[in-house]
Structures are given as C-alpha cells and as structure tokens.
Amino acid sequence: MGVVIELISLSSIGIIFGVSIVAGTLGALLGLGGGIIIIPALTLLLGVDIRYAIGASVVSVIATSSGAAATYIRDRITNVRIGMFLEMATTTGAILGAYLSGLIHTRYLYFIFALVLGYSTLALFRRRNVELVSDATPHPLAWKFKLWGSYYDSALQQEIKYISSGVPPGFLVMLGAGVLSGLLGIGSGAFKVLAMDMFMKLPMKVSTATSNFMIGVTAAASAGIYFSHGYINPAIAGPVALGVVLGTIIGTRLMVRLRNATLRKIFLPVLLYISLEMLLKGLRG
Amino acid sequence: MNLSFSQSKSKKRISPLEIEDFISLSLRVGVIISSVIVALGLILFLLSAYTGFPGGDFPKSLHQVWTGLLSLNPLAIIAAGLLVLLATPIFRVAASLVTFFLQKDYQYTFIAGYVLFMLLLSLFLGKAE
Numbered sequence: 485m486g487v488v489i490e491l492i493s494l495s496s497i498g499i500i501f502g503v504s505i506v507a508g509t510l511g512a513l514l515g516l517g518g519g520i521i522i523i524p525a526l527t528l529l530l531g532v533d534i535r536y537a538i539g540a541s542v543v544s545v546i547a548t549s550s551g552a553a554a555t556y557i558r559d560r561i562t563n564v565r566i567g568m569f570l571e572m573a574t575t576t577g578a579i580l581g582a583y584l585s586g587l588i589h590t591r592y593l594y595f596i597f598a599l600v601l602g603y604s605t606l607a608l609f610r611r612r613n614v615e616l617v618s619d620a621t622p623h624p625l626a627w628k629f630k631l632w633g634s635y636y637d638s639a640l641q642q643e644i645k646y647i648s649s650g651v652p653p654g655f656l657v658m659l660g661a662g663v664l665s666g667l668l669g670i671g672s673g674a675f676k677v678l679a680m681d682m683f684m685k686l687p688m689k690v691s692t693a694t695s696n697f698m699i700g701v702t703a704a705a706s707a708g709i710y711f712s713h714g715y716i717n718p719a720i721a722g723p724v725a726l727g728v729v730l731g732t733i734i735g736t737r738l739m740v741r742l743r744n745a746t747l748r749k750i751f752l753p754v755l756l757y758i759s760l761e762m763l764l765k766g767l768r769g
Numbered sequence: 770m771n772l773s774f775s776q777s778k779s780k781k782r783i784s785p786l787e788i789e790d791f792i793s794l795s796l797r798v799g800v801i802i803s804s805v806i807v808a809l810g811l812i813l814f815l816l817s818a819y820t821g822f823p824g825g826d827f828p829k830s831l832h833q834v835w836t837g838l839l840s841l842n843p844l845a846i847i848a849a850g851l852l853v854l855l856a857t858p859i860f861r862v863a864a865s866l867v868t869f870f871l872q873k874d875y876q877y878t879f880i881a882g883y884v885l886f887m888l889l890l891s892l893f894l895g896k897a898e
Binding site for chain 1: 789883
C-alpha cells in the first residue's frame with residue numbers, strides 16, 4: 485500500500501483535486517459521472533491502483549449527480565418525474581445485470597455496447613446542429629405518466645415546453661443502461677443521455693440534466709459493495725469528492741448559458757471516445 | 770412545439786414545484802454535510818500526515834469508521850463524509866417517496882417505492898469490478 489503513503493504529499497492531493505474539478509465540470513455539462521476523466525488520470529498520471537481509481541470514480545459519479553442535480557432541479561432543467569420513471573428501468577436492469585454476470589461473457593457485451601454507441605455517435609453527428617426538436621409526437625404513455633415539463637432557457641431567452649415521445653424505446657435503452665452498470669460496474673451516463681435525446685426527443689439540456697439526476701442512484705446501488713471491498717480509499721476519494729463538487733458549480737453555471745446544439749457538439753467526441761474504448765475492451769477480451 | 774399543456778396548467782401546478790424544491794434541498798443538504806466532513810478530515814490528514822491505520826490501511830466497514838471517528842482519526846473522518854455522500858441518492862429517493870405521497874400523487878409514490886426497493890435489493894446483490 486505504498487501508494488497511500490506517497491499520496492499524503494500536498495502536490496498529489498492538489499493534482500487529484502484539480503483533475504476532479506475538470507471531471508465535475510464536464511460531468512455536470514454532459515450528464516456523465518466523470519469516470520472517463522478520473523480513472524485514466526489517477527492510474528496513468530499518478531499511478532494509483534486501479535481499484536482505488538474505480539472507487540474514486542464511484543464517489544465522483546455520486547458527487548456529480550448530487551451536486552449538479554440540486555441546481556438543475558431548482559432551475560427545473562431536470563425533470564424529476566421523467567427521471568424517477570426511467571429509474572424503474574435502470575434499477576431493474578442493474579439487478580438483471582448483476583444476476584447475468586455469471587452467465588454471459590462480458591466480451592460480447594462490450595462489442596454490443598460499442599456497436600450501439602458507435603451508431604448513436606453517427607446519429608448524433610447528423611443531428612449536431614439541431615437546437616430543439618420540432619416534430620416530436622407525444623407518446624400516449626407520456627400523458628399517462630406526466631412525462632412533460634418546461635424550463636426557462638437562458639441561452640434562447642424563452643420558456644421551452646416539451647413532452648416525451650418514444651417512451652417504450654427510451655425505457656428499453658434505459659433497461660440496457662441498467663444491465664450495463666449492473667454487469668460491468670460502469671455508470672452508463674452516455675446511454676441515459678442518448679435514450680432521452682434520441683428516442684424520447686427531450687431537449688438536450690433536459691436530457692443531460694435528467695441523466696445527471698439518475699446516475700447517482702445507479703452508482704449508489706453498487707457503492708456499498710465498493711466500500712466494503714476496500715475500493716474507496718479516503719485519501720484519494722476525499723479530494724475527488726471535494727473537487728468534483730466544486731466542478732459541478734462551474735459546470736451547472738456554464739450549461740445554462742450554452743445552446744443545446746453546442747452541448748451536442750461537446751458530447752460528440754466524448755461519445756466517440758467511449759465507444760472506441762468499449763471496442764478496445766471487447767477486442768482485448 | 771404546438772402541444773396542449775392544459776393539464777399542467779391546472780390548479781395542481783403548484784404541487785410539483787414543491788416536490789422539486791424538496792428533492793433539490795435533500796440533495797443540497799447531503800452534499801454540503803458530506804463536503805464539510807470530508808474537508809475537515811482532509812485538513813486534519815494533511816496536518817498530521819499520520820493515518821492511524823498501520824501500513825497505509827484505511828477503514829472499510831461501518832464499525833471501523835465509527836471506532837476511527839471516536840479517536841478523531843483523519844481517514845475515518847473522510848470516510849464518514851464519503852458515506853454521507855454515498856447515501857445521499859438513496860436518501861433522495863426516500864425523500865421523493867414521502868413527498869409524492871404527501872402530495873397524494875400515488876402513481877409516483879408507487880414508482881418511487883419500486884425504485885427504492887430495487888435500489889436496496891441491488892445494494893445486497895451488487896458486484897464490484
């Protein structure tokens with residue numbers, strides 16, 4: 485456990501803190517947990533044990549979610565009902581995933597998810613300039629489950645009203661996102677954003693903010709296990725938590741000023757990176 | 770979009786706002802409490818440079834965190850703050866369940882109850898890695 489002793493130095497805690505601010509900012513903007521920044525930064529930059537990096541990333545997801553969601557809910561950008569409705573799918577999927585983990589080769593799953601994400605990246609690229617979807621037809625279930633809302637868009641300077649279309653495919657992708665996190669232990673925030681943006685046709689801001697709201701619940705489901713297995717090292721996860729919370733303050737302030745189309749363009753390279761990473765993991769077995 | 774929002778503009782308009790403010794508050798309180806505890810532990814940790822756990826080890830169970838807290842061990846204080854953070858989303862779901870129930874939105878009370886049940890179930894079934 486030499487790593488822990490080395491990390492006592494003020495400079496490494498400073499680096500962890502700085503990296504976490506960036507992760508929290510990006511996570512709050514895009515509805516992701518920030519694991520894609522925390523894990524490589526800790527392992528490659530500081531040589532932290534991968535288990536501690538994963539534990540820190542779980543902490544980062546919950547810090548991003550709770551830190552950003554508080555602001556987004558207050559500003560009504562997060563749709564609490566849509567989030568809770570879809571959490572039925574993600575939590576069920578997580579249980580399914582945990583149950584399936586002994587039965588399925590994760591290798592094939594990486595391929596499937598890489599394919600889905602790769603396709604979504606293309607689809608998102610085609611829609612990169614779309615500010616708001618205008619041809620959305622409300623799904624009957626959207627009326628039944630009150631999957632609508634409105635928020636004031638500071639960038640467009642108008643009240644945006646929206647209602648969900650494509651509820652069944654959105655719910656199904658959320659189920660898949662849940663399986664993914666139950667099976668592989670990853671946050672799957674990207675899938676959540678895609679389900680809401682592409683299938684349910686919600687405004688991009690509502691999609692990222694509501695994903696942000698949801699990822700905390702997904703991560704909390706596995707947090708207990710990570711803690712009792714000794715993945716959550718306080719000397720590393722502590723500065724991560726503080727840095728990420730600060731980052732979400734920056735991220736939430738930035739996001740309300742951005743246009744939905746700009747948000748999509750920031751999301752694109754991140755999505756491409758995640759799909760390539762999944763493909764690599766599948767190839768390596 | 771040319772949609773009818775007559776339902777959302779009815780007199781019930783006020784209740785969902787209250788639900789959201791309450792959920793937002795529950796998250797904010799969780800984040801602030803945990804951040805303050807983690808920051809205190811981290812300052813102590815940097816000042817003392819002494820972990821109190823042999824071989825650079827750290828607390829991994831509620832019992833270890835509790836005994837560490839009693840001796841003001843810096844890593845145990847940070848761990849306690851992190852535990853508050855990890856529990857915040859679960860607390861949020863429980864808080865929404867109560868709020869939906871108080872607002873007599875039984876449809877979403879059921880949904881929140883289902884999510885809470887599955888969440889607690891996966892806490893026991895969950896997998897590390």
